[in-house]
Amino acid sequence: MTENNKETIERATVKTVVKTTGKTVVLGVCGGIAAYKVAYVASALTQAGVDVHVIMTKNATEFISPMTFETLTANRVIVDTFDRNFQWDVKHVSLAKKADLFVIAPATANMIAKMAYGIADDMLSTTVLAASCKKLVFPAMNTGMYNNPATQRNIDILKNDGMFIFEPASGYLACGDVGAGRLPEPDKITECVKFFLNSDNTLKGKKVLVTAGATREAIDPVRYITNHSTGKMGYAIARRAAEMGAQVVLVSGQTNLEAPFGVEKIDIVSARDMFEAVKEHGKDCDIIVKAAAVADYRPKTVADQKIKKSEGDAFIDLERTDDILKYLGEHKKKGQVICGFSMETENLLENSRKKLDKKNADMIAANSIRQKGAGFASDTNIVTLITRDGAEELECMDKYDVADIILKRLADMM
Numbered sequence: 480m481t482e483n484n485k486e487t488i489e490r491a492t493v494k495t496v497v498k499t500t501g502k503t504v505v506l507g508v509c510g511g512i513a514a515y516k517v518a519y520v521a522s523a524l525t526q527a528g529v530d531v532h533v534i535m536t537k538n539a540t541e542f543i544s545p546m547t548f549e550t551l552t553a554n555r556v557i558v559d560t561f562d563r564n565f566q567w568d569v570k571h572v573s574l575a576k577k578a579d580l581f582v583i584a585p586a587t588a589n590m591i592a593k594m595a596y597g598i599a600d601d602m603l604s605t606t607v608l609a610a611s612c613k614k615l616v617f618p619a620m621n622t623g624m625y626n627n628p629a630t631q632r633n634i635d636i637l638k639n640d641g642m643f644i645f646e647p648a649s650g651y652l653a654c655g656d657v658g659a660g661r662l663p664e665p666d667k668i669t670e671c672v673k674f675f676l677n678s679d680n681t682l683k684g685k686k687v688l689v690t691a692g693a694t695r696e697a698i699d700p701v702r703y704i705t706n707h708s709t710g711k712m713g714y715a716i717a718r719r720a721a722e723m724g725a726q727v728v729l730v731s732g733q734t735n736l737e738a739p740f741g742v743e744k745i746d747i748v749s750a751r752d753m754f755e756a757v758k759e760h761g762k763d764c765d766i767i768v769k770a771a772a773v774a775d776y777r778p779k780t781v782a783d784q785k786i787k788k789s790e791g792d793a794f795i796d797l798e799r800t801d802d803i804l805k806y807l808g809e810h811k812k813k814g815q816v817i818c819g820f821s822m823e824t825e826n827l828l829e830n831s832r833k834k835l836d837k838k839n840a841d842m843i844a845a846n847s848i849r850q851k852g853a854g855f856a857s858d859t860n861i862v863t864l865i866t867r868d869g870a871e872e873l874e875c876m877d878k879y880d881v882a883d884i885i886l887k888r889l890a891d892m893m
């Protein structure tokens with residue numbers, strides 16, 4: 480990111496549409512070495528405006544201090560002190576009722592077994608039993624314990640009960656074994672929690688194809704032609720579409736971004752690859768959003784060997800690539816809604832309207848790279864949505880929020 484861009488983003492007034500603020504997550508932490516990773520999750524969710532309440536088993540406090548979670552979440556941690564003198568505090572039951580989501584991480588074999596059989600002999604298992612919200616379970620344990628038929632049987636019971644179980648990652652385990660049993664990394668868990676918190680049914684049963692990022696057109700085995708697209712806008716659209724309940728295919732050029740949770744990603748390199756992938760996967764899609772920055776030209780021939788320099792100037796013969804959006808517009812299926820993007824440096828609205836007609840799109844999301852808070856690499860964008868009915872100018876907002884509005888408008892058009 481350039482210094483200029485940074486300044487631009489800081490100065491822009493960013494409007495937030497989709498909020499995790501005000502949502503309540505109960506985080507159940509069991510006694511496993513991976514408990515420390517959950518501190519990052521608690522912190523990230525709190526920073527996203529989520530009200531995080533942590534319940535720890537007694538064993539969990541041997542691995543990480545309740546004070547860590549209390550400091551990170553600004554909420555009192557409930558530790559399992561379930562003894563004879565214990566006074567049942569209805570607040571704990573009300574917490575179960577208040578929770579929008581229950582996350583159990585790391586979930587030990589013991590806790591999984593208790594949840595499977597409805598055993599409520601400590602604070603965490605009791606609150607799990609009382610809660611009726613969606614429950615995400617992240618098992619983490621020794622490979623042998625995880626693969627044990629008893630644990631697998633219990634996991635199947637939880638699945639049948641409607642809990643969401645996330646396969647542990649494979650790798651080096653604290654016990655020295657190598658295999659399945661690692662708790663996924665905190666950012667993966669956080670992303671997954673946010674996905675569930677933000678999910679709705681706006682696009683349930685619909686199939687959405689999104690293209691994102693830049694294409695690369697090879698000159699020789701060493702060099703290529705590309706552009707500044709980072710893929711952030713397209714990835715935000717794919718992520719939000721999946722949260723809205725759609726089946727999402729993301730056709731992506733080279734980016735540094737991870738595939739959003741719940742999205743099928745297809746990696747491509749060139750405009751030709753993207754064209755083929757879109758033709759194959761776009762056929763039965765209800766919505767297609769072409770956020771990718773596709774090369775308009777490619778070298779006529781690709782040299783087999785590295786081109787050596789010689790005296791004087793060099794020239795590359797270029798030929799046109801296929802206009803994928805135009806192809807989609809010409810082959811539009813009944814009921815299908817197609818949205819393109821338009822990146823301009825001048826005459827934004829006029830040029831974008833022309834693209835809407837020429838490519839037979841239903842919407843063009845027009846953005847100028849000249850505006851503060853918009854364009855490549857930025858986390859925000861300023862977009863005008865152009866349809867045959869008119870133009871809707873959006874404020875500067877996070878690309879994720881822009882994605883939300885684009886998808887809602889497209890859903891309305893279907």
Ligand code: CTP
Pocket residue numbers: 750769770771772773774775800801802803804805818819820821822823834
């Ligand atoms: N697009 C495409 N295939 C191409 C070029 C562009 O599908 N070969 C799509 C882009 O993904 C975007 C829309 O067309 O959704 C507009 O892209 P843009 O680069 O703004 O405009 P172009 O059509 O390439 O026209 P120009 O370069 O003249 O502005």
